[in-house]
Amino acid sequence: MTNLIQVFIERRGDLSVALWQHLVISITALVIAIIIAVPLAIWVVRRPKVAEFFLQVTSVLQTIPSLALLGLLIPLVGIGTVPAIIALIIYALLPIFQNTYLGISEIDSSIEEAADAFGMSRMRKLFKVELPIALPQIISGIRTALVLIVGTATLAALIGAGGLGTFILLGIDRNNTGLLLLGAISSALLAIILSLIIRWFQTAKPKQALIALGVILVALGGSGAYSVYANRTETITIAGKLGSEPDILINMYKDLIEANDDHVKVTLKPNFGKTTFLFNALKHDQIDIYPEFTGSVLETLVKGKNPKGLTADQTYALAKKRLATQADLQLLKPMAYNNTYALAVTKTFQQTHHLKTISDLRQIETELNPGMTLEFIDREDGLRGLKKAYDLDVTAKSMEPALRYEAIHKDRVNLVDAYSTDSELRQYQLAILKDDQHFFPTYQGAPLMKASFAKAHPKVVTALNQLAGKISETDMQEMNYKVNVQHKSAASVARQYLVSHDLLKGVK
Structure with a gap:
């Protein structure tokens, strides 16, 4: 409990950001799912065969493992918030569609006949009779979908969409129970609070419900508008893979770039995902820079047969050449350590x-x-x-x-x-x-970016090249130890190294 309280105090700023990201993703997915599922269910009420088809489809979609679904979406829509929202919508369709359909189709036939006897039109009967009677079951489906969305949204952190899953991934990666509990408890509390809000909507007066709904939509819309406004000025987005080491490196990149240019704003996306996730994000301009390793480039990201027994310099030269010719990317000069x-x-x-x-x-x-x-x-x-x-x-x-x-x-x-x-x-x-057969390639870390970005940002290249030939394996292991075991922040550890090695001019 002490560790959890300490983590909460240290991370309360990050928690508020992650909470808002999680909320926006969840509410957006829920609203879109309602807009799709409820009208569709109403339309198929008098078409049982069509309804059965859609029930089967939504059931099958929900059985797809979330990670597999995200993997299928990434080549189509890239990485970040969009694939996360699409995946959550898909998971939310079944409970909303099913409950809406059953709620209306199971209304007592005598009530339907009475409405017809009063001469009600199809739309009037829907809004005055059917929906009010089915509303409790519809709301129940929405609440079920909401809980499912909030829980599944933790996986959004794996593809750079942020949210409370970031704390869970960090907790697992750094063996920090406090971080893990912070993410899990926050996610559970968010699901409970949102579920209670939906329950309130069910009992609230129409005018109150409309006002509350308007406030929510304005808040979400305002968030999007502010994001667009804030991004009018150029920002440099730097992402890192899962783990303490990439987190340390991207914080070094941020400090070096901002120290070299007062007019640049750097945004960090730590724990963005696996190697191929970041590579695709870079090619699709969703990020500008990320730390990559020379061996990973040759073995995973580019095509071509790799000669055995390459030296560190030869590995870097070949990786740089293939990235330039095959993907129009530029790999800057590598650091000293070999993270093989x-x-x-x-x-x-x-x-x-x-x-x-x-x-x-x-x-x-x-x-x-x-x-x-x-x-x-x-x-x-x-x-x-x-x-x-x-x-x-x-x-x-x-x-x-x-x-x-x-x-x-x-x-x-x-x-x-x-x-x-x-x-x-x-x-x-x-x-x-000891690797006595010299099987493992050399893995030296270096900043990776588009060639066009490097050409347009010479100050960034100059700033990051200050790390060329720096950071030994002992240095890196010690910094990882401070983050993972001593639970120091990656930002403070990164800055401490840069200052102690005179890489940040005028900073103490």
């Missing part, structure tokens, strides 16, 4: 089995119980290629990045994938096995 993949074991396991290199694992294949990230398991520069290079016959359990370290610490697995700068290596006293 690695395999790690506990020091006790290492000593018990006399392990020094990855090749030594062949001697104890039957005793291995690996836990690895899904990305590493599926990559050619990960487990798939590693098994071929080292002739290993192992099957790994897929785990979230932070959970695999928890698992090896509690002896639930005995081998994990790692990055050489991970703070958990120090935190849990893990040993890295």
Whole structure:
């Protein structure tokens, strides 16, 4: 509880922003879903076969896993708020449509006949008889949809739409229960409060309901209008992948750019998503810059056969060339550290089995119980290629990045994938096995941007190139440790490094 209160005090500013993002996404999706589902249900009331078709369609749509749905939407509409809202609308359609249809279709036939006997027109009967009787069931469907939307909206953080899911992802990634609880509790409270508001709408007088609805719509519209107004001046949007290290780097980028140009406004999008998410966002002008790694470029983002045994300089040169020719992107000069993949074991396991290199694992294949990230398991520069290079016959359990370290610490697995700068290596006293076949490529971090953006912003390029050749592996691991274990903010850790290495002129 103490940790939760402390996190709340430290993050209350971020919480208010995330709460508003979550609210806007949720309400927007709910309103659009109501506009689609309610009229559609009214239309099919006297068309049972058509109604059955739509019930089946909405039921099938709701069974699609949320992550899969987001993945399907990204190539069509990009990353950010739009795909998140579309996915939430799809999930909300079934309860609203189903309850509206059943609420009207199950009205007692004698009431329908009485309305007809009074000579009511179709529309008059709908608004004076059918909708008032069905309203409790319709509201029930809307409340169900709302709770579903608020809960599912936490996944919006995975594609850069923000919201309370940001705290949940950070909590998992940094093994910080306070952050995780802050996101989860806030999301639950938001769902309860919104549900109570909808219940109030059900009992409120029409005039009160209309005024309240008007206030909500004006607030949402005002938010959008302000966003458009605020973005009249040029802003530079910098995004980062999940984790403390990208968070530290984008804060460094922000400080360097703003220190170099007083007229530039930098907006950060931390924990924006996986590698391909950011790459697509950059190509579609949804972000301007993000930190990428030379090895990831060659293995994941560009086409072409990669020669074995490339030096760090050769890896960077090839990555830069292919990005320029294939995607018209510019990769700036890299930092010093090599955040390459690695395999790690506990020091006790290492000593018990006399392990020094990855090749030594062949001697104890039957005793291995690996836990690895899904990305590493599926990559050619990960487990798939590693098994071929080292002739290993192992099957790994897929785990979230932070959970695999928890698992090896509690002896639930005995081998994990790692990055050489991970703070958990120090935190849990893990040993890295030597890559004696030199399988893993070099992964040096560098800012990635469109070539046109680099040409139009020479001051940005100059500012970011100050990091070229800077930051050792020890430096990066220490900074990650401060964020993940000591729970310092990425912004303060980033600034401390820049100031201590005289990269921010005139800043103390």
